[in-house]
Amino acid sequence: MKSKLFTPGPTKVPGAVLNAVGKQVLHHRSPEFSEKVRHVQDELGRLLSTHNDTLLFTCSGTGMMEAAVANLLSRGDKAMCLVNGVFGQRWADICTAYGVEAVCHSIEWGKSVDPSDLDRALDRHPDAKVVFATHSETSTGALNDVKALGAIAGKHDVVMAVDATSSVGVHELRMDEWGIDVIIAGTQKALMTPPGLAFVALNGRAWSLVSDSDLPTFYFDFTKTWKRLQKKGQTPFTTAVSLVYGLEVALAMMEEEGWENVYARHAAMGAATRAAVSALGFRVLPEHPADGLTVAVCPEGIDGNKIVRVVDDEFGVRFAGGQEKLSGRVFRIGHMGGIRERDLAMAVSALERALVSMGHDIEIGKGLTALEEVLLKRTVAA
Ligand SMILES: *Cc1c(COP(=O)(O)O)cnc(C)c1O
DSSP, rough: OOOEEEESSSSSOOOOHHHHTTSSOTTTTTTTHHHHHHHHHHHHHHHHSSSOOOEESSHHHHHHHHHHHHOOTTTTTTTEEEESHHHHHHHHHHHHHHOEEEHHHHHHHHTTOHHHHHHHHHHHOOTTEEEEEEEETTTTEEOOOHHHHHHHHHHHHOEEEEEOOTTTTTTTOOOTTTTTTTTEEEEESTTOSSSSOOEEOOOHHHHHHHHHSOOOTTOOHHHHHHHHHHHSSSSOOOOOHHHHHHHHHHHHHHHOOOOOHHHHHHHHHHHHHHHHHHTTTTOOOOOSBBBSEEEOOOOTTTTTHHHHHHHHHHOOOEEEEEGGGTTTTTEEEETTTTOOOOHHHHHHHHHHHHHHHOOOOOOHHHHHHHHHHHHHHHHHHH
């Protein structure tokens, strides 16, 4: 039996996307394929509310983070990394690997970055060239206010780069209005595409850093990629052609649902799942939760990894465990992209039954009731 994915990436891929991915391969230099690439670029621009070009790459989200560091900065440069979990730390680790000095503004995991702290940190480090932030910190479920953070970066005239891998398609992003200079994301989360495709969008301010950068790039060279896309609608090297078909269909599905409805659906799924785990006695870790996943803290004596194992082995539902220092202490339920409200009952029911199977004394149905109460409010309101 295949487990149903309730993971914060990769996520369940809708049938229509799978069908598209299964089509015969077009040549990546053919005009038909270029048309698809341009269409996907346009659609991604609409999704990010930006006039900037988006560049597609065949890699996972981390590849795109690395590419952003390598293209924007120079050896010995200073970058401010906002760290409230695994993915914020990853920005810092990549900087270090490239000989860029990472100044970390590190806060407790589960908290969100306070924009006024960024303001003060940039006062102390006026020579930082880029601020690296994470919109939805997938290790803790915390949402960072990238609009407010972007305004602070703008005030200090620092380039703001945002990892939106687990937020794009969950939360609204208005790149141009919010003064965000760079957005990177992988497409295997709320964008409902099998893993292997990622993109970056950059504005003029970011491009001027790219032209000054002296760090080595080859495959991930933004300038080379932009020129080829601009001129021919092609990537310099072989594109993951089938994934582009999939992404095109996934984006069309979202457009048809309506971006606003997509965001409202995720907000409802977030609120309902948080209510369900709370009713079952778990604390929700993040103070300001993102809506694409729920990160639940296990009370003393309950092992989060064991919940993940039992839910999968016995009920065919796949959650994710905690990462690094949160391993065993939390479990994570992904509800983004292809997950619909009706799917959540399966996840919560599996959680309840797993807890009973593990010998925990819970009131069966309490999580489901809380879930349904939140979802019903939305149905009635609509
Ligand atoms: C999933 C994710 C990534 C990318 O991880 P990959 O395994 O490289 O795809 C990056 N940032 C965030 C916030 C993520 O959730």
